[in-house]
Amino acid sequence: MDLVVGIDIGGTKTKVGLVDGDGRCLDQTFFRTREFLDLNDYLDKVKETVDDLLLHLDFTPNILGCGIGAPNASSKRGTIENAANLAWKGQVPILEKFKKKWDVPMRIMNDASAAALGELLFGRGREMTDFIAITLGTGLGAGIVANGQLIDGYDGFAGELGHVDMTIGDGRLTGLGVKGGLEAYVSATGLKRTVMYMQSHYMDESRFRGIAFNDLHGEEITQAAEEGDVIAIKAFDYTAKIMARALANFTAFTQPEAFILMGGLVNSGKWIFDPLEKYLDQFLLEVYRGKVKLLESGMEGKTAAICGAAALIWEKNR
């Protein structure tokens, strides 16, 4: 049986899994990325983890290759470059180094682009040629599919939509120092910042007056909205409004048939989707109105990143 190893390198966890041609993850595991500050040690640990997974199968698969999703990855150079949440600094030639330990076909890609490829091969994007996948986690990442293909960009850094400036340079700072960058508003972290902003702006009583920024979690903001907390509801509305402006802009770019949304913020359900649909309809150019779908990812949350990474190899084996 043909299988692909999918690896998702995150700031906190590194997830490793075995994925078949239908995008099913047969087995998976993870370890903590930060326990391996040295790249060489880290890659040994990845290989060991893959070997462990393979040992536990009750058959001998034919491994077609290994796909890797990672923040700030250049698909064209096989590198991870200046990733804010990873210990390895500068331009890290991770593919070249990993190939010395394990000689199979390998590809690496920005994690959000890998997620988009996962949707194209295995998820909600299977019937579409034009869509944009957006991951709403700590930051905001995007993978753009147009003409049925993932858009790579000149040297593999397309889709950095979290750093699109929404305010002519006069807004919140992102982690990369972009003023008014989208992810400073639209992401799990952005929502938390907006809860702070709403407390500065309005005098409404709110449960958040008793919760510090560091103790605040997305689920809690959703729950507060459910309970009628005005600050929470205003925070969702504000987030959705800025997101709708961004999606209207993105629509003018590649005119996707759909935005496929995934990541923590999506779990807030109607609190984010309802105002988002309302504002998007309002902000879209006439020519696009009624033609852009808002979808939730069709991938299973826990294995989506692994399957997306594996899609990098499955794409070449169909």
Place this chain on the structure above:
Amino acid sequence: MDLVVGIDIGGTKTKVGLVDGDGRCLDQTFFRTREFLDLNDYLDKVKETVDDLLLHLDFTPNILGCGIGAPNASSKRGTIENAANLAWKGQVPILEKFKKKWDVPMRIMNDASAAALGELLFGRGREMTDFIAITLGTGLGAGIVANGQLIDGYDGFAGELGHVDMTIGDGRLTGLGVKGGLEAYVSATGLKRTVMYMQSHYMDESRFRGIAFNDLHGEEITQAAEEGDVIAIKAFDYTAKIMARALANFTAFTQPEAFILMGGLVNSGKWIFDPLEKYLDQFLLEVYRGKVKLLESGMEGKTAAICGAAALIWEKNR
């Protein structure tokens, strides 16, 4: 000899030309679009114009087809839809109607997308797989090439970058009623509006105090800048700054290797390019810095639109 008929439908002029496989325009002519308010009469005139051009050749060419560039054209439906500067309203099935008069392979596309295809086949884009062509005329249009292909969008309306909102909905109105739309700032018209704004904002003496909006032309603003007119210089700087923010955002989208600029505003030369380069370098994300070229179109100005339209057919005959 194989030839393609290229037609550029503009609000003022309709240009018709004969284009060979190297993108050379062998002969061309034009007539005034507005003299034919009825679509049927208009298409008769187009066909008559094509026949005239062919009659004047001293050989009998093999016509491969007819490519058309037009505002608000949907490549997928073969229509022109709600074009602000054309007399025919609603969704106009122009390809279907023209085919009844002349049965050759035909394609239609948004004029700026056709211009991008012209650059890809015949111009500055020949060696590139990822670039964005931007036309800076009365409005701002764009054609996006990624992975070596023109991006069409779900139903053929990709690249409407003139209507990207740069100001979270709090800026100048565009012709389509978009608040803060890019072309309200960055276009020949946008520059004129900025000359008005600068006169509201500053007290500097300026030749523009004696010129009404309707009498103002782009060349004059360039000339004023040459002569040290502070309002003109400030207007260019302001235009370039907003344009640089937009280009930095666009870079985060498909990461083009270059922006290929064309249209009236480009004729202002260093007055627009110098501040544009300065600000772009400032606004680009670190990961893109130094990797994005600003180029002037490689197509001859007078025939660029015709050759772009012809590229729609040449693309399918290579």
